[in-house]
Each structure stands twice: as structure tokens, then as C-alpha cells.
Amino acid sequence: MRKPLLAAGAVAILSLGLAGCAADDGGSADGEWPDEITLSLVPSVEGEDLAEALDPLTAYLSDGLGIDVNGVVANNYAATVEALGSDQSQVIISDAGSLYNAIQQYDAQLVLRDVRFGATAYSAVAYTNDPDKYCDDEPVMATYDAGPAELSYCNGLEEAGASALGEGGPIGIEHLADAKGAKVALQSATSPAGYQYPVVAMREQGLDTDKDIEQIPVEGNNNAIIAVANGDAEIG
Template structure:
């Protein structure tokens, strides 16, 4: 009888131990799922006037919330750098990061690229074609009546740029000027503006001799002032730049990452969704992407960083 009691006691203890292990495992799974936010926070870089961006993103906030079946809060970042830091500190979940900023965010904070934007290519007059592409170009814009004929003529000139993490608004033009023997920081007079449209208008209004912008920025600015097209010209077009990303902070569950990917791709498949996305960033659709797609940018970023170290 004593042996039977001992056996029964051991069986009960074993069963309780297994149950405890099982509950611990369930607890870990539950914690992993609960680490996903109850409200998804999404942020945008002000590629055009920040005030107008606030209005443009509201319809997308509603569409994404319906797709994900959860609340979504969308805002416009002060700068690209603040967005990167917010993703790193996990106060932000998803960012529409330009490719150069994504490379930085991935290196520093393990930010994950979910999607890469597709845009229509442009013809010589900056009109859209039907062909979609995963890359775009930086442009250096000057006044049409300017005597600036080449990058070398920018020496000593006032140049409107975006912040230093912007591929089209800073990195590519600055690096390619350096290849021509012109040091942006030492040989020119750069100053920062918020939004490519503001860069174009700085040229139109005579506040800058040139501006670093993305291809198509003139036509966007022309919606508010036709002089953005009639009074300016493109001095220089860069080598191809990878399109923007939709990137997620480190720590979101793979399940939520996939839901976000699918949600944006589904939105882009509808007529209304495409109109909303186009109105914000001129995105026409999205494709899945990975870190390797942005490898060529690392060299440009390094060169730009070296340029800034020697100011």
C-alpha cells in the first residue's frame, strides 16, 4: 500500500509539473501576441508641405483600419530622423521610410522592410507613362533663365536640400556632385527646407539658385503655382534610387507583419485605394521586399556621411 501511495504521489507531482510547463509555454505565447500594439501607429515623411500631408493621410488611415480590423493612428513626422528614432524606441510601429532612411534604420535598430513602392515612370515632360518601376531619380532644379549649365557651375551657389538622410533631397545629388569635384558643404551654400515642393518654390522665388528634389517634384509644386514648371528646368538627373519602403519596427509579430503587407497590397488593388496612395506619395502599388534590395545604397550613404564629417 505504501508503494502504491508513493507511486500515486509521484504521478500527481509529475502531472502538475507538466501542467506548469504547459502553462508557462502558453504564457510566453500570450506575451508575444500581446506585445503587438492595440492601436497601430503609422508615420509619414513630409515630402510635400506637412500641412497638406495631414489631410491626405486621413482616408488611408480609415482604409488601413478596416483592412487590419484594428485602430490605426497616422501622423506626419517632423523629419526623417525623428521617424527613425521613433521606430528604434518602439514608440512608432510602421513608417513610410525613404530607402536611405530605411538602410540607416535597419542598421541601427533592426527595422524590417515590409514593402517597396511602385511608381509610374515619367516621360521627358514629367508626365506619367503606364509602366511601373521600383526606382526613381533625384533632380537638381534651377531657374530656366539661370546661367547654371552643369554641376560645376553650382560652386558658390545657394542650394535648397532636404535633410541629410533623404536620398533624392540630399545623398545622391551631394555624392554625385562630389564625383565632379564639387564639395556641397565647402564649395556651396546649402540650406534645408521641408518638402521637395518647397525646394522647387525656393528656386522660383529666388531664395535658392538650385534645389535637390525627387523627379516629379516640379509638377507637384505646379499644382499650387504654375511657375514651378514654367520658370524652372532640370539641370541634372541622378543614377537610379530604390523606391520608398513601408517598414516596421523590430518586435512586431510575424503574423502582424504579414497582415500589414497584405493590407497595403489589397488597398493598392482598389481604384479608391490607388487614388488615396497616389495622392500622398504618388505610389501606384507595392511589392514585397528584403534588405538585400537596398545594398547598393550603402556606398552612397557612406560617401555622404564622409562628406558631412568634413564640413
């Protein structure tokens, strides 16, 4: 059986930040249009698919803007912020938490926001391989449109056969209190949906996340799900 989704939580927004750019004329800090810019981002694919994912984007932007747009792959969202601050990149595609840091540290400006299947945001979700412990009802299957993928949901997150955008919540969040003593796969501490919001949610449910759970560090959404699927973690 596919692993159920336990709880939809706080929203994290994918954003593009542009530092040193005049909002009224679209040019550089001195008002001149640059000959080239470098874009830093964290792709949603890995390995040999990187070029296939990145090249069409930079080619599209180069054609549309009439300048050279170079793409640089970052290891994580925090690295995109540092690339912006050191002027190694003039544009970054990052998450909400890193965008906030870029604004605070380097006066970045939000100029675009991602829209995926009609959704401009997504919710943090918790996966489990123990539905008897964390689900009030029988898990049902619904299609997550952004995949598209058919996933198992419980606690009323989605109706059976529904089309899901990955938005909503918080739902079923009270069950995080049942995670005491469990292994929990968590992503980088800079990830709003993969670490920050889940940790805050667990603490609001009375858990000491440093003592009451065993944190299993993972890199990326895929590895959080794999950790649950393989039994390395009870929740991801």
C-alpha cells in the first residue's frame, strides 16, 4: 500500500528574487540593461537530467530578454542566497524562507512567483508508513496534479478520487503528537516545508523535537519519502 499523507501544514512559496534591480525600469542598479545575467537555482531533478531541465529554461529566458542568461546549479536554497550576495548570480529561484533571508541580507526584490497547475503555493505534508497509528480513517487514493501521481491520503486531507493541488491545511496536525519516540525524516534546517514548519508544528503539539523524536537528516523531498518507504523513518 502506498504511504498515506498525514497532515497538510504551513505554506512555502517558490519565488524568484532579483537584487540590485530597479523595479520601475527593469534594468541594473545604474538603470542600464545588462549584457548577461546568471540564474542560480536548485533543480527538482538530479544527475544526468540537470542539463535537460536547465538548458531549455536559460535558452527561453535568453531569447525573451535578448541577453545571455547563464544557469548555475546550487546544492541548496541557502547557496542561492549566498550566490546572490556575492554577485555570482543576479537572479535566484528559491523558497520562501531563503527569499526572506535574501531580502533581509542583500535587499533582494521579489519579481515573479511560480504557478503550478493553478497553485501559487504548496503545503508541508507528513508521510507515514504506520497509518494505524496516525490516521483516524481508512486512507483513500487521490491524484496529486503536480506529479501527476496517485497518492494515499488520510485524516480528511483529500476525498477519494479527487484532484489535489497540494494546498490546504492544517489538517490532522494533532497526530504529530503521536510521534513521540519515532524516527522522523527532516530536511535541511533552511527548508520551510521540509524542516521549519514541521518542527514548529511538532513543538506546538507538545513535542521536544531535540529529545522526543529521533531526527533522520535527509536531502530533498524525494529522500524524505524514500526514508519512509524503506522504513528508515516512521514519518517524513
